[in-house]
Amino acid sequence: xxxxxxxxxxxxxxxxxGIEAAHPGTLxxxxxxxxxxxxxxxxxxxxxxxxxxxxGHEPLHSGFVGRGMLDAACCGEVFTSPTPDQILAADxxxxxGSGILHIxxxxxxxxxxxxxxxxxxxxxGIEVASVVTADDVAVADSLFTAGRRGVGVTxxxxxIAGAAAEQGRDLTAVTELARRVADGGRSMxxxxxxxxxxxAGKPTFDLADDEIELGIGIHGEPGRERQRIAPxxxxxxxxxxPVLADLDFTGAPVIALCNGMGGxxxxxxxxxxxxMFERLTSAGIRVVRSLVGNYVTSLEMAGCSIxxxxxxxxxxxxxxxxxxxxxxxxxx
Amino acid sequence: MGTxxxxxxxxxxxxxxxxxxxxxxxxxxxxxxxxxxxxxxxxGANMNRGMRAVAALDPAEFPDARAFTKKAAMTLxxxxxxxxxxxxxxxxxxxxxALPPDGPIDRDAWSVALRAxxxxxxxxxRAEPGDKTMVDALQPASEAFDAAQDxxxxxxARAADAGREATTPLVAHxxxxxxxxxxxxxxxxxxxxxxxxxxxxxxxxxx
Numbered sequence: 001x002x003x004x005x006x007x008x009x010x011x012x013x014x015x016x017x018g019i020e021a022a023h024p025g026t027l028x029x030x031x032x033x034x035x036x037x038x039x040x041x042x043x044x045x046x047x048x049x050x051x052x053x054x055x056g057h058e059p060l061h062s063g064f065v066g067r068g069m070l071d072a073a074c075c076g077e078v079f080t081s082p083t084p085d086q087i088l089a090a091d092x093x094x095x096x097g098s099g100i101l102h103i104x105x106x107x108x109x110x111x112x113x114x115x116x117x118x119x120x121x122x123x124x125g126i127e128v129a130s131v132v133t134a135d136d137v138a139v140a141d142s143l144f145t146a147g148r149r150g151v152g153v154t155x156x157x158x159x160i161a162g163a164a165a166e167q168g169r170d171l172t173a174v175t176e177l178a179r180r181v182a183d184g185g186r187s188m189x190x191x192x193x194x195x196x197x198x199x200a201g202k203p204t205f206d207l208a209d210d211e212i213e214l215g216i217g218i219h220g221e222p223g224r225e226r227q228r229i230a231p232x233x234x235x236x237x238x239x240x241x242p243v244l245a246d247l248d249f250t251g252a253p254v255i256a257l258c259n260g261m262g263g264x265x266x267x268x269x270x271x272x273x274x275x276m277f278e279r280l281t282s283a284g285i286r287v288v289r290s291l292v293g294n295y296v297t298s299l300e301m302a303g304c305s306i307x308x309x310x311x312x313x314x315x316x317x318x319x320x321x322x323x324x325x326x327x328x329x330x331x332x
Numbered sequence: 333m334g335t336x337x338x339x340x341x342x343x344x345x346x347x348x349x350x351x352x353x354x355x356x357x358x359x360x361x362x363x364x365x366x367x368x369x370x371x372x373x374x375x376g377a378n379m380n381r382g383m384r385a386v387a388a389l390d391p392a393e394f395p396d397a398r399a400f401t402k403k404a405a406m407t408l409x410x411x412x413x414x415x416x417x418x419x420x421x422x423x424x425x426x427x428x429x430a431l432p433p434d435g436p437i438d439r440d441a442w443s444v445a446l447r448a449x450x451x452x453x454x455x456x457x458r459a460e461p462g463d464k465t466m467v468d469a470l471q472p473a474s475e476a477f478d479a480a481q482d483x484x485x486x487x488x489a490r491a492a493d494a495g496r497e498a499t500t501p502l503v504a505h506x507x508x509x510x511x512x513x514x515x516x517x518x519x520x521x522x523x524x525x526x527x528x529x530x531x532x533x534x535x536x537x538x539x
Contacts (some may be wrong), residue, residue: 080414081414082411083413083417113418115422116409146458
């Protein structure tokens with residue numbers, strides 16, 4: 001294992017020190033609870049939007065904290081859910097009395113720990129609603145979940161819910177929007193290489209030089225099958241086909257995310273996006289907004305995923321609304 | 333008024349959980365090994381880490397059994413991790429919420445608290461008896477506790493052990509083991525194994 005780290009046990013806390021140092025005035029970090037909070041939280045009259053999960057998927061979630069997106073993110077150990085007390089600390093940090101939305105990826109540990117935190121917050125009189133993302137069409141039950149995994153659509157849900165909360169909408173409205181986005185999103189990914197979890201010290205899985213793993217999750221957990229590597233043109237089809245078979249993306253504007261898993265250059269991601277865009281266009285699917293880059297990653301894994309989200313005018317407006325976070329920034 | 337039990341206070345609960353902690357420590361390798369066969373091989377280590385922290389809590393620092401139990405629950409969820417943390421944490425949180433004030437406690441009051449705890453685990457894990465989980469030890473324990481003529485905790489412990497044994501041939505439907513499908517049969521469930529230890533520890537300390 002060759003990594004820029006001090007010690008496998010300190011990877012997360014060292015990164016949090018860096019986040020704090022790199023974004024003074026915008027973010028603050030509760031090191032004891034491993035929570036990243038926007039500096040001006042709690043914002044009066046605003047629903048708090050909280051997410052989190054295992055570390056190693058950066059910029060998800062800590063990189064999406066800031067105006068127009070998350071109020072706080074709780075950072076678990078690498079690929080390990082945060083604990084309820086961490087999540088509760090995030091809730092406390094952002095609670096302005098207008099309720100809190102938890103955005104949770106569908107992984108068994110995440111779902112249970114967020115559920116407990118919501119109950120604990122509820123017992124303190126803090127109103128908490130939750131939206132679980134489960135957009136990965138690759139597998140019905142992965143090594144880490146019961147039901148589909150939550151992957152790329154999580155970013156879109158965080159952006160839309162964050163924008164709606166920023167505009168002062170109430171918890172019911174923000175939650176309803178978040179659900180609508182989550183329900184209308186589907187994803188599929190592939191890996192060219194494994195990642196190495198620092199604490200494990202060696203690659204999670206072996207993949208031959210001429211092989212890809214199709215339908216990979218964001219923790220190195222296996223997908224549908226291994227296949228021979230093929231040109232981008234073909235791989236784009238293999239990613240899109242199951243996504244389009246699962247949900248009808250015609251008849252609505254679509255937001256598309258071509259996401260890198262952490263170890264793939266933008267040159268390749270844009271190449272993949274070109275192939276995807278052409279296929280979508282010829283299938284009569286109208287992509288109106290897109291994002292290409294490393295957003296929901298799996299350490300240094302090479303590969304990519306595609307996420308499509310059915311949108312509408314309201315969702316597009318909220319997507320376009322200003323956002324100012326380390327990982328996503330536009331508008332003013 | 334049912335059978336009289338050891339009066340309820342933080343020290344009684346602490347004795348129970350310390351006995352459980354000792355059992356988990358002695359059986360850490362067994363729990364992890366069971367988990368290695370059908371899960372991700374960390375149940376023993378995770379539970380031992382959590383229960384060591386619980387055993388270190390001083391009951392004298394808590395006003396009553398409920399406050400102590402709640403603290404033990406939160407200690408577990410913040411130290412165990414994964415799914416076992418929330419599951420055991422929920423068990424103790426629901427138990428705490430259902431416990432009567434300190435003082436004399438009868439079997440009916442324990443029965444109510446035990447049932448609330450088991451219901452909490454079923455709800456959190458969305459598991460029913462037969463899914464090859466903790467519930468397979470806890471549910472029969474709660475039922476045996478209610479049905480026992482005398483020594484309800486003893487009856488509960490025997491039922492939990494039997495429930496744990498009965499998980500061996502089952503195919504898992506919930507949790508990490510479920511991803512193995514048919515391959516999960518042939519091994520006792522690690523969660524049911526630790527849960528049976530919890531009830532056995534209660535029998536040794538709360539009667």
